[in-house]
Amino acid sequence: MTKNNEWRLTLVEGSPLRADAQRNRARILDAAEAVFAEFGTRASTEEVARRAGVAIGTVFRHFPTKDDLLAAIMKRLLAQLVEEAGKHDLFAFFTHLVSQAAAKKTVVDLLAGSGVDIRLPDAVGHLEQAVGRLLEQARTAGAVGDSVELPETMALLASLCQGALHGGWDQQLQARTLAVIFAGLKRD
Numbered sequence: 510m511t512k513n514n515e516w517r518l519t520l521v522e523g524s525p526l527r528a529d530a531q532r533n534r535a536r537i538l539d540a541a542e543a544v545f546a547e548f549g550t551r552a553s554t555e556e557v558a559r560r561a562g563v564a565i566g567t568v569f570r571h572f573p574t575k576d577d578l579l580a581a582i583m584k585r586l587l588a589q590l591v592e593e594a595g596k597h598d599l600f601a602f603f604t605h606l607v608s609q610a611a612a613k614k615t616v617v618d619l620l621a622g623s624g625v626d627i628r629l630p631d632a633v634g635h636l637e638q639a640v641g642r643l644l645e646q647a648r649t650a651g652a653v654g655d656s657v658e659l660p661e662t663m664a665l666l667a668s669l670c671q672g673a674l675h676g677g678w679d680q681q682l683q684a685r686t687l688a689v690i691f692a693g694l695k696r697d
Contacts, residue, residue, distance in 0.1 A: 536561040594639035599647040611673035
């Protein structure tokens with residue numbers, strides 16, 4: 510091991526990676542997210558490598574196929590959503606996600622229509638659990654009716670984000686639409 514900790518081993522997604530390999534992986538994912546958001550799934554891994562400042566072989570060492578790279582991006586984005594859920598109540602989380610969806614196209618949207626089959630049941634499950642916790646907190650606080658269940662809450666969240674993303678909703682439309690949804694979620 511070197512003095513500067515370059516070779517420190519850390520567990521990432523079940524495999525030990527040196528600190529420099531972790532940094533490369535993070536740079537690749539950052540670059541890939543930007544490249545795929547810009548060019549869609551037709552984006553090249555060569556462009557991802559160029560923007561990440563690594564050799565193409567480094568990209569393929571971390572992500573043997575483009576689908577592996579796309580799946581890693583999705584997994585990371587879902588993990589970020591779970592983290593965001595921990596910072597908000599149910600209504601603030603809805604508002605935050607709708608605002609983000611309206612503000613920019615993300616790689617998630619591009620992947621949804623791309624035909625790429627990426628299944629991340631664990632990551633999606635973590636998001637559902639986080640939203641479930643927010644829903645339970647809202648029920649306990651009396652802000653949401655007892656009849657509101659997790660499946661319809663997730664469906665509302667997904668629908669709102671897709672509507673805001675594809676419809677380019679301005680802030681006023683976001684606020685009015687959320688007000689209608691929130692009124693419907695309130696206690697009977």
